[in-house]
Amino acid sequence: MANHHLFLLNATINRIKKGERFGRLTAVKFSGRNNSGNILWECICDCGKIAHITSSSLLAENQLSCGCIRWYLYDFAPHPSPRKTHGRSKTRIARIYGAMMERCYRKKNDNFQYYGGRGIKVCKEWRDDNKSFFNWADSSGYADNLTIDRKDTNGNYEPENCRWITQAEQSRNTRNVIFLTHEGRTLCLSEWAREFGIDPTTMAHRFRSGWKPPRLFLPKNQIKRECKPRPKRSALVRLRSAT
Numbered sequence: 001m002a003n004h005h006l007f008l009l010n011a012t013i014n015r016i017k018k019g020e021r022f023g024r025l026t027a028v029k030f031s032g033r034n035n036s037g038n039i040l041w042e043c044i045c046d047c048g049k050i051a052h053i054t055s056s057s058l059l060a061e062n063q064l065s066c067g068c069i070r071w072y073l074y075d076f077a078p079h080p081s082p083r084k085t086h087g088r089s090k091t092r093i094a095r096i097y098g099a100m101m102e103r104c105y106r107k108k109n110d111n112f113q114y115y116g117g118r119g120i121k122v123c124k125e126w127r128d129d130n131k132s133f134f135n136w137a138d139s140s141g142y143a144d145n146l147t148i149d150r151k152d153t154n155g156n157y158e159p160e161n162c163r164w165i166t167q168a169e170q171s172r173n174t175r176n177v178i179f180l181t182h183e184g185r186t187l188c189l190s191e192w193a194r195e196f197g198i199d200p201t202t203m204a205h206r207f208r209s210g211w212k213p214p215r216l217f218l219p220k221n222q223i224k225r226e227c228k229p230r231p232k233r234s235a236l237v238r239l240r241s242a243t
């Protein structure tokens with residue numbers, strides 16, 4: 001019995017390789033179990049901190065850093081393109097990356113439920129190396145007036161599913177496509193949003209996530225929160241434009 005148990009333990013540990021990366025974390029060694037009996041891996045975070053993370057969290061990609069909050073926005077290699085030399089480009093593309101990562105992986109992000117919460121991920125290449133995202137941006141026509149768009153809104157952030165479009169194109173998509181009939185009236189989504197005093201972007205996200213009235217029209221503070229405390233509003237929330 002003891003041997004059998006040991007075998008299972010090894011099998012679980014072996015699903016993670018020493019040196020394997022999960023976001024900012026690099027697996028260093030098996031480091032025991034936590035109080036609930038879950039297997040822990042000692043990981044070193046790119047920020048230098050050591051963290052002990054359960055193997056299930058690593059494998060499920062639930063934890064991608066030691067917890068250094070909003071690191072995606074602050075810790076960037078310079079934008080590789082020599083064409084865009086003014087500081088704003090560096091900041092902007094980095095913020096697009098940061099906002100994308102946050103939507104998919106940071107549970108406290110206001111929009112997490114519409115992205116990470118629905119299983120939308122960032123491809124491993126981009127997720128683990130922001131420079132590969134910057135390189136893709138350069139080779140796929142990124143410019144400072146464009147925002148990232150997923151062709152299939154249920155698909156992941158990955159080269160095949162992403163393109164750069166203008167903000168105007170993005171709002172036009174949203175405005176034209178979605179009409180909704182409720183209690184005998186047909187209005188476009190942004191008009192419903194105005195009527196119910198809800199942010200149009202939030203409304204569009206909700207709709208795309210399959211929400212139906214009356215829940216679709218509820219103000220944020222009346223929506224029962226499944227798993228999270230109210231996140232603090234921060235500068236990040238304003239980066240929504242990059243969907």
Ligand SMILES: [Zn+2]
Nearest residue numbers: 045047066068
């Ligand atoms: Zn860290």
